[in-house]
Amino acid sequence: MTPSWSLEGLVVRLGSRLALDGAGLSVAPGEMVGVLGPNGSGKTTLLRAGLGLLRCGAGTACLSGRPVNALSEIERARLVGYLPQERRVGWNLASLALVALGAPDQPPAVASGIAADCLQRVGLAGFEDRGVLEMSGGERARVLLARLLATRAPLLVADEPAAGLDPDAQLLTLELLRAEAARGAAVVVTLHDLTLAARFCDRLVVLSQGRVEADGPPAQALSPDNLRTVFGLEGALIEAGGETVLAARRVAQRPAAGR
Amino acid sequence: MSRRRGLVLLAALLLASVCIAVLVGETPLRAADYLTALTTPGSASGEILWTIRAPRAAMAALIGAALGLSGAALQGLLRNPLADPGVLGVSASAGLGAGLAIALGLAAIPGAIEASALLGALVAGALVVALAARFREPETLILLGVSISAFAGALSSLVYNLSPSPVTTAEVLSWMLGSVANRDWPDLLTTAIPAALGAALVAWSARGLTMLTLGEETAALSGLPMARLRAAAVGGAALLAGASVAAAGIIGFVGLAAPHLVRRFSGDDPGKTLLPSALAGAILLVLADLAARIIPTEQELKLGVVTALFGAPLFALVAWRAARSWRS
Numbered sequence: 001m002t003p004s005w006s007l008e009g010l011v012v013r014l015g016s017r018l019a020l021d022g023a024g025l026s027v028a029p030g031e032m033v034g035v036l037g038p039n040g041s042g043k044t045t046l047l048r049a050g051l052g053l054l055r056c057g058a059g060t061a062c063l064s065g066r067p068v069n070a071l072s073e074i075e076r077a078r079l080v081g082y083l084p085q086e087r088r089v090g091w092n093l094a095s096l097a098l099v100a101l102g103a104p105d106q107p108p109a110v111a112s113g114i115a116a117d118c119l120q121r122v123g124l125a126g127f128e129d130r131g132v133l134e135m136s137g138g139e140r141a142r143v144l145l146a147r148l149l150a151t152r153a154p155l156l157v158a159d160e161p162a163a164g165l166d167p168d169a170q171l172l173t174l175e176l177l178r179a180e181a182a183r184g185a186a187v188v189v190t191l192h193d194l195t196l197a198a199r200f201c202d203r204l205v206v207l208s209q210g211r212v213e214a215d216g217p218p219a220q221a222l223s224p225d226n227l228r229t230v231f232g233l234e235g236a237l238i239e240a241g242g243e244t245v246l247a248a249r250r251v252a253q254r255p256a257a258g259r
Numbered sequence: 260m261s262r263r264r265g266l267v268l269l270a271a272l273l274l275a276s277v278c279i280a281v282l283v284g285e286t287p288l289r290a291a292d293y294l295t296a297l298t299t300p301g302s303a304s305g306e307i308l309w310t311i312r313a314p315r316a317a318m319a320a321l322i323g324a325a326l327g328l329s330g331a332a333l334q335g336l337l338r339n340p341l342a343d344p345g346v347l348g349v350s351a352s353a354g355l356g357a358g359l360a361i362a363l364g365l366a367a368i369p370g371a372i373e374a375s376a377l378l379g380a381l382v383a384g385a386l387v388v389a390l391a392a393r394f395r396e397p398e399t400l401i402l403l404g405v406s407i408s409a410f411a412g413a414l415s416s417l418v419y420n421l422s423p424s425p426v427t428t429a430e431v432l433s434w435m436l437g438s439v440a441n442r443d444w445p446d447l448l449t450t451a452i453p454a455a456l457g458a459a460l461v462a463w464s465a466r467g468l469t470m471l472t473l474g475e476e477t478a479a480l481s482g483l484p485m486a487r488l489r490a491a492a493v494g495g496a497a498l499l500a501g502a503s504v505a506a507a508g509i510i511g512f513v514g515l516a517a518p519h520l521v522r523r524f525s526g527d528d529p530g531k532t533l534l535p536s537a538l539a540g541a542i543l544l545v546l547a548d549l550a551a552r553i554i555p556t557e558q559e560l561k562l563g564v565v566t567a568l569f570g571a572p573l574f575a576l577v578a579w580r581a582a583r584s585w586r587s
């Protein structure tokens with residue numbers, strides 16, 4: 001099966017810093033992949049470079065087998081929906097109107113229907129007319145997640161979708177993305193919460209200093225060795241109450257991050 | 260208020276204000292004179308109405324619409340409620356272009372002043388957008404716009420300073436204060452052509468402005484041809500501002516105020532704010548010009564002076580409110 005998204009050997013230089021040093025990942029339809037790594041390890045850069053938002057020094061990025069830079073704007077939009085980390089919204093649009101922007105190809109009435117459905121899925125039924133700048137940060141994050149769902153794209157890429165949300169909203173967010181994978185979409189999320197990553201993702205890609213340190217099922221990618229060398233944590237994934245959780249504490253001396 | 264009702268209301272207000280501007284003026288006319296003017300346009304009162312007041316009111320409406328639309332496009336493009344061709348230096352750069360053309364003695368060539376003003380506006384518009392791509396903070400962009408404005412103003416002053424003819428200098432300075440007095444119908448056409456082109460470009464970019472609400476990256480992946488839509492918005496806003504500066508000098512704050520008056524009933528959507536902003540700008544400028552004409556001062560007030568007197572405090576108010584929302 002052609003992967004929905006395949007990135008190989010991406011090299012990106014941001015100023016004088018080598019942000020990506022030959023990183024890559026691959027995700028197939030129906031699969032949910034988590035991208036992990038400490039701050040500055042290149043997670044966001046990998047997503048942006050893989051979507052053609054950043055110029056790469058080397059490497060290939062393909063969406064459904066076609067080079068991302070060879071796609072027209074419309075072709076690319078039909079293949080991927082993207083939720084950036086930045087949640088700043090320019091104007092106080094009603095949440096329904098904002099979510100409907102996820103389906104710009106559709107006639108307005110159809111787009112509104114999709115948007116209403118997506119708002120309901122993120123638990124914001126009844127908030128259709130509320131201005132997004134009058135909402136709390138967590139509510140706004142859910143509206144933006146609904147906009148991602150409204151794209152109904154075969155690949156969904158979400159950068160830190162759970163950041164800054166309360167536990168209930170974090171779980172809801174990941175359950176919704178998991179449901180998208182169940183309907184056949186390929187899903188890629190960056191996460192800082194390793195427990196959430198281990199619970200919801202089929203496979204984890206662990207980045208460190210712009211390189212892929214591990215790529216595999218959660219138990220393998222978050223092995224005690226990787227936890228220590230990449231994250232500076234002493235611990236392991238354990239089973240508790242039928243769920244996988246991470247039990248860990250900081251290593252007294254974090255491994256040097258310099259190069 | 261729904262958007263449709265708002266548009267109807269604005270259109271009615273525009274019609275009413277143009278009618279008042281044509282009917283009211285320095286020369287007192289009686290009911291019988293108005294009747295004569297209507298039946299015989301060649302009569303003395305007909306001359307006053309149709310060759311003095313009407314083209315002036317129409318020019319005020321056209322310039323106001325151009326500035327309102329330009330401001331709405333720039334605010335949408337930069338996601339900044341403080342953006343406006345005056346604040347960002349687009350008007351001052353157009354003024355520099357026009358002033359340079361006059362000082363170089365190009366005024367005799369038809370269209371030279373207009374072309375030079377448009378060029379100045381386009382250069383400033385491109386500069387603002389390049390800076391906006393680099394500096395994300397809305398405050399920074401406004402500060403940079405203020406510097407462009409100040410620098411273009413300084414260069415204009417330099418041109419007049421070095422200009423050998425004091426008559427030209429006085430003429431240009433008076434023109435820079437902004438006015439739509441003594442315009443005839445052909446002047447209107449000269450302004451309407453670039454303004455219509457600018458309006459078409461801005462109207463085409465509307466979808467892109469709406470999508471930019473979600474930020475650059477989301478818009479870039481939305482499927483819309485964002486590079487072209489952004490270029491159309493900048494080019495259109497610069498054409499509109501340049502055309503109005505070429506025709507009427509520098510008239511500030513209309514582009515800032517108009518979108519604010521209509522944003523609420525446009526659902527805060529920058530694409531849907533465009534048309535109502537043009538109407539609101541036209542109303543504002545027709546009324547401001549009416550005020551300039553009928554306020555009894557020794558010398559007639561310049562239109563740019565009137566708009567600045569009302570506009571500058573409004574700018575402060577908008578900045579006050581915007582700063583609060585940026586902090587949250």
